[in-house]
Amino acid sequence: MTLVTMADVTAATTRIAPYVRRTPLLRLPGERLWIKPENRQHTRSFKVRGAVNAVARLAERGVGHVIAQSSGNHAQAVAYAAAEHGVRATVVLPDTAPELKVTAARRLGAEVVIVPPALREHTCLALADRFAATVVGSDDFDVIAGHGSAGIEIGRDLPDAGTILVPVCNGGLLAGIAVAAKAVNPAIKVIGVEPELAADGADSFRAGRRTAWPVRETYRTRADGLRAPILGALAWEHIQRYVDDMVTVSEDRIDLAADLLEHKLGERAEPSGAVATAAYLAHGATLPAGPVVAVLSGGNVAGALAGGA
Incomplete structure (x- = not known):
């Protein structure tokens, strides 16, 4: 590794x-x-630091749609980074996420999907397949x-x-x-x-x-x-x-x-x-x-x- x-x-x-x-x-x-x-x-x-680096590198390679699952802050960061680089963003949040984090992700232009906490990762991967989107994990190399x-x-x-x-x-x-x-x-x-x-x-x-x-x-x-x-x-x-x-x-x-x-x-x-x-x-x-x-x-x-x- x-x-x-x-x-x-x-x-x-x-x-x-x-x-x-x-x-x-x-x-x-x-x-x-x-x-x-x-x-x-x-x-x-802090999440904006890693998300911007990862999304910027993906945008350079021609990726047009990114997706992430998050409790809220990583979702906002990916949404912000995607907006700054002209990339579509979808974020998966648990139904326990604070409303202010959900609202902020939407305000930044992301499509928000709400699921039970235990389904966050599965839903993210399934949607990535459906949309041909690239997952931005919160411990990816560039993050x-x-x-x-x-x-x-x-x-x-x-x-x-x-x-x-x-x-x-x-x-x-x-x-x-x-x-x-x-x-x-x-x-x-x-x-x-x-x-x-x-x-x-x-x-x-x-x-x-x-x-x-x-x-x-x-x-x-x-x-x-x-x-x-x-x-x-x-x-x-x-x-x-x-x-x-x-x-x-x-x-x-x-x-x-x-x-x-x-x-x-x-x-x-x-x-x-x-x-x-x-x-x-x-x-x-x-x-x-x-x-x-x-x-x-x-x-x-x-x-x-x-x-x-």
Whole structure:
């Protein structure tokens, strides 16, 4: 299996630059914690980085229709990327997806198909066959490379960072950031974070093999963007090679972190986006010395400003 390299991430960073926002690092007052606010992206989520890179490359090859299945943020990102590159987009969402994410995908021009959570992947593949559309998976090679651009930015903005905390769904963001961060500073610790109620990735990391959780269990968490029942196969290969640890956080810690981000920094975080900050609150005393960066991966919550900060 071919892995993403720093050269791939560097090329992706250049390719997506016209379409994404270079987010800053924000210091949490009184702490050694810095926040990477990906809620400021055009679709209020980091997902735009990987989706734009993947769709741009597909458009260059003449692909005219892309399809994706998602809890919401990847769908919006694919819809945005497709619109920017003149490509048709279809997205499959679960019937539990927040209405604001469904509405946003439609507003960006995608055809939206709603199904029960357990049918997302099957429906996506069936529709891809029917429409002769190309699937954009959330841990595809080009998606991981695009996500790595966030790791490059962290390395440039805070070269002495000791730890990066990254939310984990199917692992694409963690994989991309780990590739870039380790290339810039091999000594940095890259740690994935999951809700305790959807900890298939942490279980996989401990067992040394991909471990699936039943959908009925992962859907207990309020972090709707982190409910994937198993890590992506390609993301897993990167995680095994580059990631130092995976930790979990409680629902209460996630809520506390979201409140802290809003009240201390004025940043709106959806539960999925707050888990990395929650990990600092729960595990900060045991993290390696030096500055800690927590990726605020998304802010698609009611009351958030459309289009990002």
